Amino acid sequence: MSPPAYSRVLLKLSGEALMGDQGYGVDPAVVTRIADEVAEIRDIGVQVAIVIGGGNIFRGMAGSARGMDRATADYMGMLATVMNGLALQDGLEHHGVPTRVLTAIEMRSVAEPFIRRRAIRHLEKGRVVVFAAGTGNPYFTTDTAAALRAMEVKADVILKATKVDGIYTADPKQDPSATRYDRITYLQVLEQGLKVMDATAISLCMDNKMPIVVLDLNERGNMRRAIMGEHVGSLVTV
Ligand code: UDP
Secondary structure: OOOOOOOEEEEEEOHHHHHOOOOOOOOHHHHHHHHHHHHHHHHOOOEEEEEEOOOOOOOHHHHHHOOOOHHHHHHHHHHHHHHHHHHHHHHHHHOOOOEEEEEOOOOOOOOEEOOHHHHHHHHHOOOEEEEEOOOOOOOOOHHHHHHHHHHHOOOOEEEEEEOOOOEEOOOOOOOOOOOEEOEEEHHHHHHOOOOOOOHHHHHHHHHOOOOEEEEEOOOOOHHHHHHOOOOOOEEEEO
16 A cells, blocks of 8 residues: 555544534534544544534624624634534544644643644644644634644645535536536635635645645545545645
């Protein structure tokens, strides 16, 4: 078997990815499935860091739309990601995968604080690292946290796992003539306003030449195939 194309990956999972068909919260069956796939990737010797979202529980924008102070609502959103992080850790450890949750907002009795060198050390020791609480700052998203943490831990690639199998010229649900990009540049994504990751995250990746693979989380084995160097989904690069 040829070696993996990437040795350290940053997986971005949205909060919605964890809720399955429930419409809210965390579906244990989905967590189990994701944990199973992450365990498989780790078994081939790939180091895995995960940035987890919180949209299945709370989004700052939704709170501020209902009159809350935006920063306060964003802190609630970040706390939601910590809950998801713990759920993911639980699922992974049930699969025998040693996992550490590192949070950008300190809460020492729940999770370790984010310390960059410690995160790298965990990865080197074969532990899966789950980054929670986004960047720790309001007005950001967990996509931006994914870009930031990928750079900080020197990941080779960001795997953005979504509900669609890549980036399309338009929303394929609304426009049946939409086609999928196999490869696209950061600038094209920004200029065309494609909803891959938010503009801050894309710009950060562009400035630091961090490749992004957008793939369908629901198709089993996709993450492993992408890591082994198969073309899966859409690749965003220079
Ligand atoms: N959030 C934040 N700063 C960050 C990351 C997240 O304020 O660095 C808040 C923001 O309110 C966001 C919520 O946490 O709406 C949940 O994150 P996100 O919407 O990125 O989750 P996802 O869409 O990936 O589930």
